[in-house]
Amino acid sequence: MERSARTRLLEAAYACIGRYGLGKTTVEDVAREAGVSRATVYRHFPGGRDELLREVIAWETTRFFLRLAEAVAGIRDFADLLEEALLYAHEAVESHAVLQQVLATEPERLLPTLTVESARICGHVAEFLTPYLEAAPRRCPGVEPGQAADYVARMFLSWIGAPGRWDLTDRAQVRALVRTEFLAGILLLDDETKRGLPSH
Amino acid sequence: MQVMVDRAPPGPPAADDRVVAAALRCIARWGLAKTTVDDVAREAGVGRATLYRLFPGGRDALLEAVVRHEVERLGHRLGAAAATAVTLEDVVVAWFAEAAELVADHPALQFLLAHEPESVLPQLAFGRLDALLERAAALGGPLLERWIDQPEDRARAVEWMARVLLSYTLAPSPDVDVRDRESLRRFARAFIIPGLTRSSA
Numbered sequence A: 001m002e003r004s005a006r007t008r009l010l011e012a013a014y015a016c017i018g019r020y021g022l023g024k025t026t027v028e029d030v031a032r033e034a035g036v037s038r039a040t041v042y043r044h045f046p047g048g049r050d051e052l053l054r055e056v057i058a059w060e061t062t063r064f065f066l067r068l069a070e071a072v073a074g075i076r077d078f079a080d081l082l083e084e085a086l087l088y089a090h091e092a093v094e095s096h097a098v099l100q101q102v103l104a105t106e107p108e109r110l111l112p113t114l115t116v117e118s119a120r121i122c123g124h125v126a127e128f129l130t131p132y133l134e135a136a137p138r139r140c141p142g143v144e145p146g147q148a149a150d151y152v153a154r155m156f157l158s159w160i161g162a163p164g165r166w167d168l169t170d171r172a173q174v175r176a177l178v179r180t181e182f183l184a185g186i187l188l189l190d191d192e193t194k195r196g197l198p199s200h
Numbered sequence B: 001m002q003v004m005v006d007r008a009p010p011g012p013p014a015a016d017d018r019v020v021a022a023a024l025r026c027i028a029r030w031g032l033a034k035t036t037v038d039d040v041a042r043e044a045g046v047g048r049a050t051l052y053r054l055f056p057g058g059r060d061a062l063l064e065a066v067v068r069h070e071v072e073r074l075g076h077r078l079g080a081a082a083a084t085a086v087t088l089e090d091v092v093v094a095w096f097a098e099a100a101e102l103v104a105d106h107p108a109l110q111f112l113l114a115h116e117p118e119s120v121l122p123q124l125a126f127g128r129l130d131a132l133l134e135r136a137a138a139l140g141g142p143l144l145e146r147w148i149d150q151p152e153d154r155a156r157a158v159e160w161m162a163r164v165l166l167s168y169t170l171a172p173s174p175d176v177d178v179r180d181r182e183s184l185r186r187f188a189r190a191f192i193i194p195g196l197t198r199s200s201a
Helices: A005-020 A027-034 A038-045 A048-071 A080-094 A098-106 A107-135 A147-160 A171-182 B003-007 B016-030 B039-046 B050-055 B059-086 B090-102 B106-116 B118-126 B126-144 B149-170 B181-200
Strands: none
Touching: A005 A027, A005 A038, A005 A048, A005 A098, A027 A038, A027 A048, A027 B118, A038 A048, A048 A080, A048 A107, A080 A107, A080 A147, A080 A171, A098 A107, A098 B106, A107 A147, A107 B118, A107 B126, A147 A171, A147 B149, A147 B181, A171 B181, B016 B050, B016 B059, B016 B106, B039 B050, B039 B059, B059 B090, B059 B126, B090 B106, B090 B126, B090 B149, B090 B181, B118 B126, B126 B149, B149 B181
16 A cells, blocks of 8 residues: 555654754755655645654654554463563663654653653553453452553553663563552462563 | 851741742743743842852752752652551552642642643653652652561652652543542552552562
């Protein structure tokens, strides 16, 4: 399927941000990168530069979480799913060249928009998680799946943004984190499932 | 030494406290970008020279002092709440309530979140959030000594609570009313207390 003109512009803008940063990318740069006129950019993004940059951040954030969903597809157990998702997402944040570059040089241009995005994404993550919780066989009594999913989504986003004192490359630590801070009040986890796996 | 002279009168608030309070009022009114040292001096009723004597370095030093002052204020409230708490659950609920109240009733912070988010939000994400969490753990950890034995478990607990607080105050949830202690207690019982008792068991 042919990519839409809008997607091509977003890709072009993303490439420009990688090269020049958020502050220095102009509508002209994006038009040149995409091989279109400035008028074409404005037709798709009437708000110009600000709208374009906002939309690129939203677009890449969505792509990030789609890649994450794909990485954990097929895992049935809720605790295992969170464990894999945290390991994957932490690594993906760390190795995301454009994100890391912007965070190092111009975080004040990214974070207000990313915070708005993260509120939207949090809702999507919770929606994604709710069916797993509904199907979870050992839910703690009184736990409402939608509410629990919202809590878990918030914690998930908090930890992938800032691991704090946790080493999220260490599977045993991630496993312990998921079984306490994330799920202690949500799932009944027996000793067998609480035991950490060796790190790899 | 000049600073000591300014601080001398015991009755009214010290000059630097008055200047910090004035800076907070200016920020609440105009935001951070538009607040100048002159505005703050005028609001505090002190001369420009006095302000520079109190905060050598001027605007940056003043803003640092404002942040330090507000963090200390939060620290005092959390300390007082921990001192009167009986159970770990009491502390968790009281801390959530105190911090949420401080944020909600903080006109300067509310102005910045609404109009100049770029001045606040970068402090609350990624690397700077890591630093903030570490500071919170260092400040709050010792206050949990009565309930949690191991220093590492205490630091973990505080870091976790700080994350929860940030999330639920910056992006309110329909499930939890952070201004209502009963709602906070239900929330803490459901999601936090089981993990605290499990990790410290």
